[in-house]
Amino acid sequence: MTSVRGALLETVGQPVVIADLELIEPRAGEVRVRMLASGVCHSDLHVRDGEWDRPTPIVMGHEGAGIVEVVGAGVTSPRVGELVALSWLIPCGVCRSCRRGHVWACPDSPSYRHVLLDGTAPFGRAGIPVRAYCAISTMAEAVVVPAAAAIPLPDGTDPAVAALIGCCVTTGVGAVLKTAAVPAGASVAVIGLGGVGLSCVMGAVIAGASRIVAIDRVEAKLEAARAVGATDTILAGDDAASTIEALRDLTDGGPDFVFEAIGRTDTAELAIAALPLGGTAVLVGMTPLGARAAFEVYPFVDGSRRILGSNYGFAEPAIDFPRYAAWTLDGRLPVERLIDRRIRLDDVEDAFAAMRRGDYTRQVIEFGP
Numbered sequence: 001m002t003s004v005r006g007a008l009l010e011t012v013g014q015p016v017v018i019a020d021l022e023l024i025e026p027r028a029g030e031v032r033v034r035m036l037a038s039g040v041c042h043s044d045l046h047v048r049d050g051e052w053d054r055p056t057p058i059v060m061g062h063e064g065a066g067i068v069e070v071v072g073a074g075v076t077s078p079r080v081g082e083l084v085a086l087s088w089l090i091p092c093g094v095c096r097s098c099r100r101g102h103v104w105a106c107p108d109s110p111s112y113r114h115v116l117l118d119g120t121a122p123f124g125r126a127g128i129p130v131r132a133y134c135a136i137s138t139m140a141e142a143v144v145v146p147a148a149a150a151i152p153l154p155d156g157t158d159p160a161v162a163a164l165i166g167c168c169v170t171t172g173v174g175a176v177l178k179t180a181a182v183p184a185g186a187s188v189a190v191i192g193l194g195g196v197g198l199s200c201v202m203g204a205v206i207a208g209a210s211r212i213v214a215i216d217r218v219e220a221k222l223e224a225a226r227a228v229g230a231t232d233t234i235l236a237g238d239d240a241a242s243t244i245e246a247l248r249d250l251t252d253g254g255p256d257f258v259f260e261a262i263g264r265t266d267t268a269e270l271a272i273a274a275l276p277l278g279g280t281a282v283l284v285g286m287t288p289l290g291a292r293a294a295f296e297v298y299p300f301v302d303g304s305r306r307i308l309g310s311n312y313g314f315a316e317p318a319i320d321f322p323r324y325a326a327w328t329l330d331g332r333l334p335v336e337r338l339i340d341r342r343i344r345l346d347d348v349e350d351a352f353a354a355m356r357r358g359d360y361t362r363q364v365i366e367f368g369p
């Protein structure tokens, strides 16, 4: 057993506490990672606020990077000392989605049970098992994860940037390049400019989009979007019709692709309503469970419009993480510009409060001295 501090959610809707936890030693096929950085993603906040049905007690966090400290029996990759980003979805390998190669859509992943492959919870507290969110729980000083979840990144990758590759970058860039396969010259709109939405903007730049319209209700987010390549911005108010009108004016009648990166039904409806003929709405934001949205069917069909759902940017982490990391190193993905607040583990509740207010683009917890 190793002793670590971690961000523990004992009851949904209650504050996360920083607790002393026991961490199991890595067994066959597992590795221990000493965490260097963990992003704070809105998905953590959904869990913390009880909008999704997740078991407790659980250690929070699913967007992180660290150094491999110990490898269990039979592990050939990663190696001790390597910088790894952690993948929050470890495919089961045998379900219908996995058999088709759609690993990002695996419903049987141990990540969704928040335990290791054999069902063991990696943490304990006073003898009570404590689960790890998405089987990686990046908001702890060290974690034990399946080796397949720890993806080595190129030398020189900034650990905070590596952490963001673990969720928001892969989710947003992948939604544009993989899920939607936006062609060069297309017009793109992104609604919601947190880490996920800004990553959609960066993906649209790489795709060669002709116009990238960034939309948020917070002015500072619009500036952040311009800094990573948005060509135009719209400050959204409560009136969806005026947002749509402004969007149509900027994009010759409506953007070819609209990415919803908030997780609200009204903005999902806005994304669909703004589509021109043949346009595609890509839903990336995650609503509370059970939420429903509506759209007018006739013009949707008549105009050959499309709606796509995008989980984890259709990630194949072992291929995509090093590729995205290489793009951060050659300047094509300016991920460091997303990080506007660096905090300590003890500040996690403050970070959640700031996220509710829309205060920062991406907050990163840094570990170590």
Ligand SMILES: NC(=O)c1ccc[n+]([C@@H]2O[C@H](COP(=O)([O-])OP(=O)(O)OC[C@H]3O[C@@H](n4cnc5c(N)ncnc54)[C@H](O)[C@@H]3O)[C@@H](O)[C@H]2O)c1
Binding pocket: 040, 041, 042, 043, 044, 046, 167, 168, 171, 191, 192, 193, 194, 195, 196, 197, 215, 216, 217, 218, 221, 236, 261, 262, 263, 264, 267, 283, 284, 285, 286, 287, 310, 311, 312, 313, 355, 358, 360, 361
């Ligand atoms: N599909 C996936 O695999 C996946 C992966 C990661 C995160 N997510 C989801 O993506 C969403 C975004 O995550 P994030 O971490 O970037 O969140 P965030 O809170 O950092 O960013 C959300 C942004 O939306 C803006 N916003 C809120 N309400 C708005 C409104 N009515 N109109 C315009 N802008 C508004 C906020 O100001 C903020 O800038 C969350 O729902 C998260 O759970 C999905």
Ligand SMILES: [Zn+2]
Binding pocket: 041, 042, 043, 044, 062, 063, 167, 168
């Ligand atoms: Zn996330």
Ligand SMILES: [Zn+2]
Binding pocket: 091, 092, 093, 094, 095, 096, 097, 098, 099, 106, 107, 108, 109
């Ligand atoms: Zn599967």
